[in-house]
Amino acid sequence: MLCVTNSAYRVKYREHIKNKYSAIKDMNARLGENVKLNSRYTKLIIVNEHRHRKQREHEIMALGRRHAEIMAERASPITIANLFDSDKDGQSPQIVVLQGAAGIGKTLTARKIMLDWANEELYQSRFDYLFYINCREINLVSEQGSVEDLILKNCPDQNAPTKEILMNPEKLLFIIDGFDELRFSFNQPTGNLCSDPCKKQPVEIILSSLFGKEVLHKSYLIITTRPTALEKLGQRLKDEHCAYAEILGFSENERKEYFYKFFENEEQARKAFNFVKDNEMLFTMCFVPIVCWIICTVLKQQMEAGEDLAQTSDTITGVYMLYLFSLLEGHSSNSEKQQVQGNLKGLCSLAADGLWRQKILFEEEDVKKHGLDKPDSLFLNENMFQKGIVCERVYSFIHLSFQEFFAALFYVLEKEETAKKSETAIQPVEKLFEKCGKSRNYLMLTVQFLFGLLNKKRMENMEKKLSCKFSPKIKNNLLMWVKEKPFLSLFNYDKLLSDKEEMIFYLDYFYCLYEIQETKFVQSAMNHFTELKFTHHTFTKMDQIVLQFCIKNCCKLESGATKVAQCSGVHTVIPLLCVFLSCRLEWCHLTDAGCGALAAILRTTQSLTQLKLPDNKLGDAGVRLLCEGLKHPNCKLKTLDLWKCRLTGACCGDLGAVLRTSQSLTELNLGGNKLGEAGVRRLCEGLKHPNCKLQRLLWDCGLTCTGFVDLAAVLRTNQSLTVLNLGGNKLGDAGVRLLCDGLKHPNGKLQKLE
Template identity: 55%
Template sequence: MENRSGISDLLLSILEDLPQEAFKRFKDKLSHTDFEGKGPIRRGRLENADWTDTKNLLMESYGGAAAVDVTIDVLTQINLQESAAQLRAGSEKVLSKEKKKTAQVKEETRGNNRQWNQGPYAETHHAKDLRIDNPSLKGSAYQRKYREHIQEEYQVIENRKALLGEHVSLTKRYTELLIVKEHRGREEKKHEIITRGRRHAELMAQQTSLTQINLLFDSDGNLQNPRTVVLQGAAGIGKTVTARKIMLDWAAGKLYWKKFDYVFYINCREINHILKNQSGAKNRSAADLVLNNCPDREGPIKEIFEKPEKLLFIIDGFDELNSLLDIDDVSLYMDPFEKRPVETTLCSLLRKKVLQKSFLLITTRPTALEKLKENLKLPRFAEIMGFSADERKEYFHKFFCDEKKATEAFNFVKENEMLFTMCFVPIVCWIICTVLKQQMEKKEDLTQTSKTTTSVYLLFLSTLITDHITDTIEQSKTNLWALCSLAADGILERKILFEEDDLKKHNLSLSNIHSLFLSKNIFQKDTEYENVYSFIHLSFQEFFAALFYVLEEDEEIMKNSLSSKKDVKSLLKNYGISTNNYLMLTVRFLFGLSNRERLNDTEKKLHCKTSSGIRDDLLQWFEEETKKISSLSYKTYEELHDQLELFHCL
């Protein structure tokens, strides 16, 4: 007996994921399809039908299972094989639901000899039991169950533009990213985002060395297929979303289907949290890391390990584990069931001491790259460059879900070189789309409200404050000042993750964060583990840090705060001697905010007074620096670059 409710929901989900133009082509082809002699659905009934109407017509005309078959057939005819494959995999899952339930009941009846601690990557007790496989499902039956579980876990992502806790389809929102397969050394004296932006423009001109996710483990003609691939990219460039999309596509049969029997995801942020905060035992085996991915944290682990060459481990966010590679080889081990400190276990996996024939895909920021490459065996390096011009356009259309609005917003951004360049970073592209959408909904002129990157960030922040005006103006000002001081201290200390003690130091309470910032993810409480906070992207922290120097000090707030004393001259002095210009974007934001128009906007939109002397201090520093560089008879490349960067500040 077919599960009509499940099939109906599945069909609706597939149809909703289709872009508007593809949905029109689907209805047109459907109106000409005579499936198994049942006749086509009349064009008149389909012409103005939305997703729900079309789904109902399919169910009414063909019945549950046949409706799936005809939909797959039509999707294939209009070259939407990915959607067809997704529907096929989903229908197999729905139609076998009763059988699956029966298997689950059998599995639940057996004794559970393993106990788990709560929290991520919990320790499995009675490690010897892991060597004996006794679940009811093994082989291809368990592989099918595991794939279904992974599809459930990875099919959605948090929707940053919606209310806290709302999600969107990963397939619907995901936009392909440019990836190059050649490895480059980390460029000195350049901020990650600025570096990637300039390098991205160069890549667009050259169009060389491009590759795709499905080719990462293929031979390049010189060596055998690599077993370790390092996928690097700047903050906010899409590494984690790409890693999760790989998990989803593998489970749906679209990627690495024949190459890997199992793909496992390891989140380095969670590992780092265990090392820093979790009390009690921190020992984990490789088996523990695998079972953390499995439904109910159980599976035929011995059988899985019999073919390590059919396993892929995705190690996401390696840069979160700064000291991992300081471990001596003597401490490493080969037994995948042996419990060791979790950092030793992960290091044994990276250095191919345990499960030597397995495959690794490691994502990291460039900051950890130099040390990482010294500890891997014959790795292949690839780099996520971000969105190309065409992919930025695609993202705008997916975000707005309206052809006219998407085109208007994209054309506006394309006219602004800085905004368009920054849109290569997915997280910044989302910020800009969010702000433009809000302005368009208010019928406001985009050219007057969104001229610069600084004004876009400022407008987004002011919208948040307006939306969350439950606090008094004075409370909002206090919370904003505290957030800015936290950001400024973090930038100076090169710190991006904050504990509750950091928040208390700056008089930030959880309720204030939640009411003013958390719901829109400007200042985000990490839902994967408690008591760790971060700005959703480094550029936000840099913006708030710059705002710290622009806002006029409140004596009462400063008296109760342990934050650094505000001194823009000291900041600019550090900028001049910094070894990698980590203050570059903060100083750019500072100049942008000190513009007279931005100062007026800040006071009007944020209800805060601005420092009267900040503009004079900046201009004096700028004049001194330009004179210093201009007086040089010969300029090195670095000095020419510094001179160019000074004019960027204006």
């Protein structure tokens, strides 16, 4: 009888979950406006990821680097249906930690799991019930409760057969969404934990007991969190029960799918997607769902208003500004617009105060403290929660990144007292830079937005659109601070010599320079460097765009020694070479596929004078492509290092042609290659040509006796060669005699034989 009762209620419960989770509210939707979850949801890349991997990124732009690294490693994606699959030892996890940065789609995924289960499309044989626990709501619960109460909050009525449901804990899945937003310390001793699912305890103890498998130890959990809270969460979990997965965002194909789902009009979708696809920075940013949504919203507003899509910014600050403008123009009456303008400074003050307190949920008292007497703003979400009998209002910005955007805006607006100084945690802008400069932390995106807002055109646009005034001193003060005591003061040396972790750290600052988009400022900030070295780092498309922008404005840059370990990183470094005098790409797994790009650089730039490619798999085909660039009259390369590049001699005719035509090449290293007799002969034809300008030749190529005959002929005729290194060749008596014949010739110019 119990089974029948439970089964009948399960049908009712599924219907309730279907109704509750089938629709979602867009972040800028008006009251009552919703979209179907399944019509908007687009599959996200999820990979197995162990929590002990060091994760320091927080800000949206840093996601690009992690995303590219995972894809470069060719990690096998998994689906939400596979989250509880057995590992190689046949063990199935009871707890799955689903991590991902802000805006990457954790909550939408959690809601999708609930809906798919209710539609009998997911976990049918595994779970009888799924229960969703929103951590933001849990924060507001002050009275004691039990696990049974958590179950009842999910049910359509208070008559749920909870006792029967609890009898089969192995058939229950709890989805705890937003662990990083919980305010509790979770420092409870193990002895305080509770094993009785019906016993009322403080919320902190209930959750700790679930995490630690003290209560309903056979039940299952999915916990979503940002990476910043992984360590705190890990202290409450038992590793033997856990698996870790990470949401990486949209693949390229899924970005396209999202556009077509967002725009109901297919022609609009095609136009918007093609525009973004042609803008590499915008397209790259769209792998983050929240940014993809913002860009789609902005483009839709522009198309409906008949505006030119070309005005869409390709910086994160510009995109957020356009979205803010679109809310004012597309979703507000004049009275609402005036209200927003009046509330703007209060919103910015609230955002900055919350940032310094690391607080994202605000009660009415917090909101009013910042001069927002009418807190119903377009930029704040209002959520209604029950606190006993009293109904309490709590606010949050529509997304964490918007709080950071408004916090940055706080620092550039002309100041008025909206809250008593003693009541806020807001620090001066110098402290913002100081704290951010010490380590990569939660303030980095705010600093990035701050740089973006200081762009002159953006400041003028914001003043015009929002009827606000920017502080007349803030930009000059900040620019002077950066010049005299630069944020690059971490670099107490002329050379930026960095390993992978340091390079990620420095890239954050280059992203700040990219955001401001002002050449003179960037030149001043980059004036510190004369050499760059990137060690073992994989550069994404976004990194490449940012680095090109910064490096081309680095007036004192003399050389760039580049040593990269991963193949995917090499190809993103190549386009940067046009601003270097010297480059070394060693052990980079570079093949002939990358040599076409290198040749293009050689044909178009006159700055690169040294190119060292030791220990790469270029092969004869790759060197032939390089030679096309070397023969071009624009090429000014002086040194070419092809040591151990897998050459067999088939390319030596092309190299000989380079020696006959190049007016700049003076040093050539062919060591570690087996050129063969035919290859040596073809190369010597070039060396004997009267136009040859080569001065140094390193030739450890397994020369035979026939090869020394050709080389001796070169020594008798070449008028430029002064240094010859033959180390590693087995000369033998015959080889020495042949060389001596060439060296004794009166026309020879050789000064040093090594």
